[in-house]
Amino acid sequence: MPVGQQEQDLEADDSTVQQEEQADAQQENGEDSAAAAGETEAEAESAKEEVHPALTVTSPGSGAQYPSEQPIAVEFDCEGDVEFTAHVSVVDANGNQVLEDATDLKLEEGKGHGAFSLGGDQMIAGKYDVLVWGESDGQVTAVQKLQVEVVETEAAEEPAPAVAVEGDDGGGDDLPA
Numbered sequence: 001m002p003v004g005q006q007e008q009d010l011e012a013d014d015s016t017v018q019q020e021e022q023a024d025a026q027q028e029n030g031e032d033s034a035a036a037a038g039e040t041e042a043e044a045e046s047a048k049e050e051v052h053p054a055l056t057v058t059s060p061g062s063g064a065q066y067p068s069e070q071p072i073a074v075e076f077d078c079e080g081d082v083e084f085t086a087h088v089s090v091v092d093a094n095g096n097q098v099l100e101d102a103t104d105l106k107l108e109e110g111k112g113h114g115a116f117s118l119g120g121d122q123m124i125a126g127k128y129d130v131l132v133w134g135e136s137d138g139q140v141t142a143v144q145k146l147q148v149e150v151v152e153t154e155a156a157e158e159p160a161p162a163v164a165v166e167g168d169d170g171g172g173d174d175l176p177a
Helices: 003-049
Strands: 054-059 064-067 071-079 083-092 095-108 111-119 126-136 144-151
Touching: 054 126, 054 144, 064 083, 071 126, 071 144, 083 111, 095 111
Parallel strands: 064 144
Antiparallel strands: 054 071, 071 111, 083 095, 083 126, 126 144
């Protein structure tokens, strides 16, 4: 075999070996990508199973008005782990915190319902922001903000006394004869 032919054969063999090595590397990379994709899918499944806490105020609606000295009932639905702590804070128009409270709930199947009773004689007439949020398993929910107004109620008016009509003795049988 001529020397030139041997060199060409060696170069062809080297080229074939390089192509085979590249194909093997691509196959390994593909397997790694598939494994990584499998991990990503597993992580996504795990994320679906994790319940991030959530809280939704169901009552009152923002803008509700309440008579002074009447408590304001704030009701909410929540989702989270087995235990959930709900918080409420009432802030007046000047930004001063008037009230705050917290309640612990045991959730069934990751869901629950709770309520706060706010105010009464602690809230004078005016507009207030009610901030409600919760936490479960070390994670905190978004803050729900609603506005309520406490209004002065006028004392119930007593009925006016009956006015006596002249000539009426209250007997009712004053028919002309």
